[in-house]
Amino acid sequence: MASSSGFDGIEASFTCSGKSHSLDEELRTHKPSDPTWNKIGACWVFYANPFAVKPVEVNDLAIQLWLDFLSSKEKVTVDCVKEIAVASGVIGGKWLIFVHKSTIDEVWAKIAKATVERKLGTASKVATVHAAKIQNKNPNLHVICVFTENWTDKDDVMRVEKELRSLGVTGVIRYKPDIYTHLNLYHGNKYGIKTTIYESKDKKQSK
Template sequence: MAFGGIPQDDEGGWVKFIVFEDEAKNLDKFLSSHNPSDPSWNKKNAPWVTVSNPYAKTRGESDLFRAFQLWEDLKRSTLNVTAERVKEIAKETNLTVGKWMIFRRRSMIDETWKTIAEATVAGKLGCSSKVATAYQSDTGSKNKKADMHLICVYTDDYSDKEEVMRVERELRSLGVADVLNYKPDIYTHFDIYAKNPYKIKVSLYTTKSVGSMAS
């Protein structure tokens, strides 16, 4: 379901705040009624809440089906599976988005998410951001405790290091003090995680800082 902007159909239970520039004033109402810590998300089967940057450049359509075709072809070929060849698939199919990942305990998630969401809609961060709800946190995490939530802050092109690091600096200015890792979204689609058989480094960038919002 969407709130603000043009209504869109549910996608896997996602709740979206899709906004044009003159509708950002609705964000406070949206956030106050969609706190990710709310246990009622389990009844709604809604794993993510997401907001968009109304000032971001419009991206073309991604072709996930074609990406999987190319991925299977690559794995069957005699070529080595490398980060550079995965990036070629990402470029060809417009699956170039990547994300900074922030983890928060449930007691802190609403405050941190509000800060990130407001900055996203204000155009200070990347193209969009999302947060795992209590439903996703309780049922979807293999390596984190049940009360941990994930926030993803997206940029359009993970090969654009200048933009990726600009968003990182903005996160630091907002008080995010964690060790931050940045991962291409296509790695998630292709199940490329730590200790993958291709020896691809999952996190393109890892940064450290000191501030006031650490978990």
Template sequence: MACGGPNRGLEWEEEEDDDDDEETFTSFEGKPEELGKFLDEHKPSDPAWNIENTQWVSVSNPLDNQEYGDFDKAFDMWEDLESSRRVTAKRIEEIALATKSTSGKWMIFRHRRIIDETWKMVAEATVAGKLGCSAKVATTYESDTNKRNKDIGQHLICVYTGNFADKDDVWRVEKALRSMGFTDILKYKPNIYTWFKIYIGNKYKIKPSLYTSRHKE
């Protein structure tokens, strides 16, 4: 999945997930005109197709050529930073910029009863080049062990941009989401925060979302 970065466990804004297993994806790799069939066959609300318990369905912007950063170097720098006991949001940003690990995502939560139509809209806009570099949605499967997903039927959609420091691009995507009808509070989280486990209540007291958007009437 373009610009998403390494797969290091499910990412939820409200709670920490200690699952260190790599994420699994079903990714659209066809022609734009084939997207509708792919979405119909891989609805996030329906576990029937998901016999391999894939955690995410993803699509990419075919016009985007975002490359991954040097994640090994990023984690080496993170270990040094942790050992120094001088962890701050600014220092994490410095690691991200130094290793080009700058991708991030706007996060959208939707109930299972409306997730398919919401995801279809986001996926189509992404493949059409109207949003960011890629997008993904959490799936449903019979042996789902994600407590949030299973108990309250909530799905997460991540809409990615390539560089959280490029505020013009980040807020361009936010504006596009608003134009599509999203009116709830949206939060943007750098992927490097997810990789370094910067969740709500983290011991460094770092706010886990970098940007917050509130809809204006």
């Protein structure tokens, strides 16, 4: 296990050997519901697609373009944020899936395996019981983020959505481009713009 600085806490990340028995063992001993995460203050468990291209993180160009736009006093819109994302190369994004604590270990195991097996996107991470307790308005819910390489590639984004449904993900899930997070644009932001660009509804009801 390797740890690095993460959002509001330690981000516990695991480098998988690619062998099924190793992955199964990791998932069994590092369940998101494990109360041990509270003791060490870890907020996330992370798995990467071993063959995926790592998305471009926030960079000086993205920040500068954002500051320049704000100084222009023009209205902040989804289109202007998209232009900044494309110009700076920050085009990754993620599906946001909220799962009840009663099923989080089961759902996460399926998504983690599919990520390592290259059936989803670039990576996936799940909020631990510690993160659910300190970050969510509802501590009974865990969020799973399933990342894709390029949010402007709608075909690929929806391919991942279809795969998530085949894994048994139910309820409403939403897709958020990383650029919004990097620019500190969250739900209820002062500019009044939505920070999720795709929404998928399922007939089944999540628990």
